[in-house]
Amino acid sequence: MNHRILGLTVRNFRTLTDTKLPLGPLTVMVGPNAAGKSNVFHALEFLRSVSEDGIELALEGRGGFEAVGFRGGSRPVSRITIGIEGIWSDFASKEHPDSYELSVNRRRVPTRDHVLYRQERFTQHPRQETETSLNLKSAAAEINSSLAADVLKGTTDLDRMASALHQPLPWTADSPTAHAVEEIRRHLSGIRVFDPDVRAARKPSAITRSGRHLKDDASNLADFLKTLRAIRDEEGRRYIWEALLEDIRAVIPHIRDIHIVDTPGTYDHLSIELEEEGLRGRTRLEDASFGTVRVLCLLSIFHDPEPPALTCIEEIDHGIHPHALELLAVRLREASRRAQFLVTTHSPVFVSELTPDEFVVCERDADGASRIPALTPDEVREVIEASEGMPIGELWFANTLGGGL
Template structure:
């Protein structure tokens, strides 16, 4: 196989999040890397760090797509992100370890980032490094990027000379070198990491723009295959996934909707004009079909999670903060099934306060991550010891133990 074929195979391989580590990011202070599974269910009290953890993971794609200044602005400024209780100027140290790269089968890719900030909101990238890890312990990690204080080196693909100096026009202590070196031919390892991180999808149920979903009319756009962070392109995504020749999303969607509404017949997308359409929901009962602006907010939210979790070609990582918000309790078992089925095809991280949803995820107890604050107010994360709960789970469901304040789970107010 020639080099071009190798590169194409490389670029189409999904990369999964193996571990993360954070120090100085809000209240996160991880002494050791935290390892992720295919399904991860975050539980804990308000303020225990669940949303901060998801936000830290999203920091990488945000910084790659919008730059560091916009990334801090999105998080209400640098001084609200970097832990200023540490000595000034404070450092924020972050790490993402990725696995599943077809051309690096002997190891993983670890991206390490250190940003320094002060109380005036000024910042600089002190260190940025991408290494291949997980190799023979006697070998040094192979570096693909090594950047410090505005100066850096990167390794071109299959370079026998190792790291080479970065071009002068790409050097900046306020930008990520990983985002600047975007040549798929010259730096395919860096480009693959960048593209995979940018493909991750993050959702917060509080941010779903129900009004826009119901009322906005948009032009037909076949490129919109994934739900936007606020859900406003729901109609377009459902239309495109149903029309796609890949997979059986339409049949799967009908099956799920029949479990929600016994009278469901089908969704249709009648044209308004040559460039616009609407969504029409037909039922096995007298009366006109319902338009999207006539259905309940809870139904809209459930349609959003179907578009995300039942996607026939999901992104490498899907994160949802409190998906149960606004969903009827009777539908939470269906939501739990969507979550577990999605985790068979991609990596899923959710956070939840719902004991009902946890009841339905009892057989996934080993996927639960307990979030709590230590004695100095720092967030800690520990995977639930399912074996320690084995006898309890014979008699009680997971949500019941959560509601009762079982010490292994925590997070329930007393």
């Protein structure tokens, strides 16, 4: 089954006061700085943190309710809501999607200034033509299911901030709804917000079991490339590694080869060295340009054979030559056939490679609230037709589609 997120709904989280963002295989957000694009990533990261650490730690790590809640308007907000629709249970579909919604509420009480409590709702389709739901409110958990195996063995001591996304409830064995809840937890905990730290990526990386996955900051780049290089097909070809090298040579023609070597003076660290046309010896990645390292990081995740269900990339064009962006757009779309990608860009060149369904305009109103999306795909198509087929990137750069300064 193709697990994926179909849409994100956010209310009163930072500048996202009423955001309903559809998510396809590839979604690219454009707009001015501070329009709210990064806050979409932060909302998804928040759900990831809830699944890993629980609601209270997820809030504390972001400065608390007041820092996370929308700070515009005449009064502080009393509720923050983040929800997703998607396909993660066995019989969900676009027509009958699963859903998860978390609300964190703040209210005044006589004995203290404020108290926080959560409301949590899961909806899933674990059997054909069967929808079940799980609701958590205050100390109560309510299951609505016609399936005999869906039974809770008691939740009398449920904390008002406990999350079923983080802490499993006492289900009976083989509960279909419990399995569906675990699937959404696994889905959200695997979200990758990829923001390569070029300085960290340049450095040697330790050889670890986590080398199968490139870290969010690309600090284990050498270890991950070792993994890609080791993968072979039935005929013994290093097909992923050769495809990656071909792409690198296409956008940085003077690179002939990439070598992964033991780091001098250590026995458990690897380094990356570049073999370059016209130069004697090799160039350490530590001495390579910012753009070279960033291109290598991006192309590496596009060739990842085991990508997480959703990868977010901030400013995909940062430090990249415009001609290289065309290839990155092609590889990104190919990678989106295996997993979802949500990215931001400020490059008209990159935007011109997109379709209206992949293109999301982001704007911010005078009251401080974001409008995402500011246009529907049909409205984008109307503008393109009226312009007699001008590229989306040119229309956006001319501010015809909005999302300008």
